[in-house]
Amino acid sequence: MSINLRDSGATLWANANKWQRYLIAGAVILAVFALPLLEGTFLNTPSTPFEMVLFYPIGVYVLMALGLNVVVGKSGLLDLGYVAFYAVGAYTAGILSMHTKLNTWEILPIGIALAMLSGLVLGAAVLRLRGDYLAIVTLGFGEIIRITALNTSAVGGANGITNIPNPPTTFGLKFDLDHPRSFYWIVLILIILTILVIRGLSVRRPGRAWESIRQDEDVAELMGVNTYKYKLWAFIFGASVGGAAGVLFASKAMFIAPNIFSYNVSILILAFVVFGGMGNIWGVVVGAVLLSYIPEKIRFISDARMLIFGLVLIIMMNLRPDGLLPRKKREKIGVAGEKSK
């Protein structure tokens, strides 16, 4: 393919000076925040209002894809149970709202902390395993969380938890069924924060460590990288993002049940990451947006939409094996000081 979106985008960015960069970034952010205004245009989705689709699936999935990208794309650790952290976040929101008076903004840090803790526990136990063993163990962990929720009557068993409150009105923004765009804006803020943190880490020590682990773990270890520690950090970071997505989802949907957190979600998020281009933030974002938007858009053939999703995956992987917007072959790393030059 002759059109190289990634490179033309990168060139534009590289050639811009500081103020132009602020301008570009500001314009893009503004445009993305204004997306709910396009309700009723060609972007409309048939069965769910476009504003709702913007939050879930698109927003939530983009956030989770970014989190998983750190684990799979940046550090090369195959995690097939990412949904576990999403479930931990959502169930934290559900349980705390059942027993306490905490609102969503107070629950959010607790949910993130608990997700990180579960990431730490799982990671500490299994990160000494390699490749495909790690894959099956993380997959198993996801199933353990789901089946435990399913069989624990204190969290509603198969019926799940209902009547989880919406977030309170904040800064004049109402959060309820009639105001889906507020939820979209909140998830967007989280997405932007996540992107900034990942970009910051990528050019510093953790990012370099992750990159070296992905390329060759033995060499990284020999070069003095504490691979276990950085793998654990990648895991915990990914978990925190998944937990945040879970809390937000629960507060919007007001209802959670174990079957929402099936293994299919982990696979879907992984598909976003690989489809978009592993390791490249923008590729992952584009992949997640496209793959979560298309099934909503083609709901008129609702029965066959997952079938088409599968076909798209096969065809795309055969046409562009490295994803839609792959990372560069020799990614410049360690150029934190570039801006100050």
Added chain:
Amino acid sequence: MDFSVLTDQFASLTFDGIALGFIYVLIALGYTMVYGVLRLINFANSEVFMLGSFATILVSTKIFNYTIESDPITGFKLVYTLLAMLLGSMIVSGLVSVLIEIVAYRRLRSRTSNRLTSLISAIGVSIVLTEGVRIATSSAPMGSPRLLDKITLVTIWGADIRLDTLLVIVFAIILLITLDLFVNKSRLGKGIRAVSMDYDTSRLMGINLNKVISTTFLIGGLGTGAAAFFYITVYEMTRFSIGFELGLAAFTAAVLGGIGNIRGAFAGGIALGLIEMYASAVLGTQWRSITAFVILILVLLFKPNGIFGESLQQARV
């Protein structure tokens, strides 16, 4: 927790567990052999199993015109009907498995070294097959006519040795011995072992890689198809989503024994079948799959390469 169930029915549970274990072993072949050769998790294998189970039922209902209400049959008629069902399932599964390799993996193998790409492609195939069958069957489960009367042959230590479970064990042992002979004695089997030892060197030595890989997928598919037939004979029901459950268990079994290792898959499958049976007796069936995963995590913590370690050649020296 009710341990009295375990002690009361120990022999019975053991027997059922071994039969279930053999089904896992046969499915696990589809994962472990492909992993040995390509170092790739063959995710679509669970759907090979699903299609095999449908093929088994369709052979009996469409070709022999039995229905759910049909009475069990006996004698020579029973033997050739069951054989036809077994062959039908194995042929369908074998062909699908080979096709999956050509559609999902072959092109990617030459174009990228990134194994995750093949994984996503396999997931795509898996979704297409599951969804295709879901639409075709309108999400309805499909029952199998009971052609083989489930009579109890003998009772040993309180365990009923039923005809259907005994059939599974006997047939599975025959198939596994055949496979072991094939891999160890035949020319193609030698090729498979060579490729799993060293992919690049075996190519330099003039081994026809595509042929070896296709054969591996064919064998994996045949084993999985046989497992589907046995599963239908014992449990008599299938649905579009069945592949996930059984596939996951079989994959766990393969990893438990040491993925890429055929004899490891055997040990892992039997162990998992027994563990699941005991666990569901003590804790209740709803905790069954969790026990499998907890055991897997514990085993991997102490033996990071599975009980018997990785790679095909290790089992042989």
